[in-house]
Amino acid sequence: MVADASPKLPEISAQELLAKVQTAKVDGLSGTVHSSADLGLPALPGVTGGDSGSASGQLTEFLSGEHTARVAFAAPDKARVSVLDNMAERVLTTDGKSAWAYDSAKREAVKLQVPEHKSGKPEKLPQSYDPQAVAKQFLAAIDPSTKVDVSGTEKVAGRDAYKLRLTPKTDQTTVGSVTLAVDSKTYVPLQVTVLPRTGKDPAVEIGFTEVSFAVPAANTFTFTPPKGVEVTQPKAPTTRPDVPKSLPGKPDTAKKPDIKKPGTAANEPTVIGEGWSSVVMIKGVKLSGDGGPVDQFLAGAKSVEGSWGKGKIVTSKMVNALITDDGRVFAGLVTAQTLQDAAAKAPR
Structure with missing residues (x-):
């Protein structure tokens, strides 16, 4: 513009x-x-x-x-x-x-x-x-x-x-x-x-x-x-759904503790950190393992490991993501090292 x-x-x-x-x-x-x-x-x-x-x-x-x-x-x-x-x-x-x-x-x-x-x-x-x-x-x-x-x-x-x-x-x-x-x-x-x-x-x-x-x-x-x-015309919900306060990897309007515990849903996002260094974690992500597009995508990603386990890092100039072998995804507008630090703090 x-x-x-x-x-x-x-x-x-x-x-x-x-x-x-x-x-x-x-x-x-x-x-x-x-x-x-x-x-x-x-x-x-x-x-x-x-x-x-x-x-x-x-x-x-x-x-x-x-x-x-x-x-x-x-x-x-x-x-x-x-x-x-x-x-x-x-x-x-x-x-x-x-x-x-x-x-x-x-x-x-x-x-x-x-x-x-x-x-x-x-x-x-x-x-x-x-x-x-x-x-x-x-x-x-x-x-x-x-x-x-x-x-x-x-x-x-x-x-x-x-x-x-x-x-x-x-x-x-x-x-x-x-x-x-x-x-x-x-x-x-x-x-x-x-x-x-x-x-x-x-x-x-x-x-x-x-x-x-x-x-x-x-x-x-x-x-x-x-x-x-x-x-x-699907059946309407009885209550209005909550509007998400933030997009993945971006700061929320509410003050957050260092780790926000997930709710009952296994794949409910968890926010780790605050402000510019906040990271979103999603659990229970299953990779196909059948050589499909996602597997091809991760094939070129860098393999990393630490106290949090093993996984692969997908990097870009803005959004980075860590996909662990145990089915967790960490993503945000943060550096690759920040993702690994967040993984080390995250609940299993």
């Missing part, structure tokens, strides 16, 4: 701007979000960018390439995302009473009745297309190991914005810096740019190319399936 010329704005301290960002709230917005990712991940054998129908294809798609989405939000419980990729459209929308998921390529739609909204909190856009949600995850990592400064101003989506830069001081993370373009009127993050510790090109960039903070009309969130589309 290319920003416009730097506007002249009143001076503001990093502490003042940070406080305004953390308390920013709007009743609605709509616009176009563009995201790009180049995490340097090795290709998964047998999976191409167009294989979005498989889980591995969706993962590859999310972690690489460029994507565009039209988004809208209205408090307290209305949200819509229309993802435009490969001449196809995927829509996720809710008007507070019903929710739709539509895939034009498959000509399929799923409709759910939304359980009664009891929390009083607004719905959230899917985080991969919500610059504010992505920004909050990085803001949660701020601690004494983070340098925070206002590095200038810029125009994003035609709006004047301050540039709030977060620079980790620890060498345990692969993140070099995170810059938030903060709207000078609403203090909502308009764009997030993540630079790796090595290299000058952004590893991740997500932001608005156009945005309006007017509350969208109610009919923005309704959906009528096109003629001929197959509609299914």
